[in-house]
Amino acid sequence: LLGRRQPWLPKKLTEFSFEREPLRKAVDWVEPKLKAVDRFVKPSLTFLVRGPGRFAVALVAILNAALFYPAALLPFAVMAPAFAVIVLGVGVTMADGRWVIAGYVLTGAAAGLVAYLFVSGAISL
16 A cells, blocks of 8 residues: 555545436535534634643544433433534534534533433443
């Protein structure tokens, strides 16, 4: 792999092809939706996603990953920490600290949900 002018890819990937028209239709369908979302996402509170703030986001994402295991014992409960990870990811990707704060709040809610499910006996080990 070292010394190559282009990255090595397996033969199946280099020979892969697809029709352009379905991709164009999908892009045309999703583009207005993404433009609508783009109004709500813009760089702000960047200290939450730069430098040490990025490590804090990573630790919270790891906490969410740890919540997946007990939450997976009850159908659909894993959606709470999963949604928190998505919101954190949007915040880091778009350098929007408001989304990171929302991800922190959702993580707290997910942890509270899992704790409640343990206390109520819905999840038992």
